[in-house]
Amino acid sequence: MPTMEFRKVSFMWTIVSLLQAKALLFSTIGFAGNYMVTATAGGEWGHIGLWTICTFLDAICFDAVNLAELIGGSRVWLDVSRTLMSITIVCELSVIVMTSMAFFREPTKIMGWITAGVAGFSAVVGLVGLSVVAGKGISLMHLYLPKFKFSLGWSFSLFLIGQFTFLFASVWHFLDARDTVKK
DSSP: OOOOOOOOOOHHHHHHHHHHHHHHHHHHHHHHOSOSEEEEETTEEEEEOSSEEEETTTTEEEEHHHHHHHTTOOOHHHHHHHHHHHHHHHHHHHHHHHHHHTTTSOOOHHHHHHHHHHHHHHHHHHHHHHHHHHHHHHHHHHHHOTTOEEEEOHHHHHHHHHHHHHHHHHHHHHHHHHHOOOO
């Protein structure tokens, strides 16, 4: 009868597992933050995220969905970004669960391939969702705040760091699965 005991895992595996946990934290904070794109002109500034759009010219914040409907624009980009980034976070959680299972079970080649595939899929989907919100956010803010200078905010940076960390984890899982002896 199998028991739940800790197995020996490599030092690199432990480091990658800790990086994945940190990447999930960064991705979640970036997803929840509203500073994907920021705009500044003099002392005035504004920001846009997945949840609110704020301009401090008038000290007004709008719910992102309401603003898209208010200006007569499409909110499809917002729904697409939210959906893709949500899928990313769910995939990242599943990758962490799969790598945690190696503590209690010998990792197999198929488990390594699946983990590598899910981690890679997660990173690619997250990067697509991030590029949609950044591109549309900049164009939306440029339309209504033409004299402002735009930059990517800290939410964007945190989510991006999380995605590239998961991309690294995907490559590592792929290489580890290739070297795994068990079938």
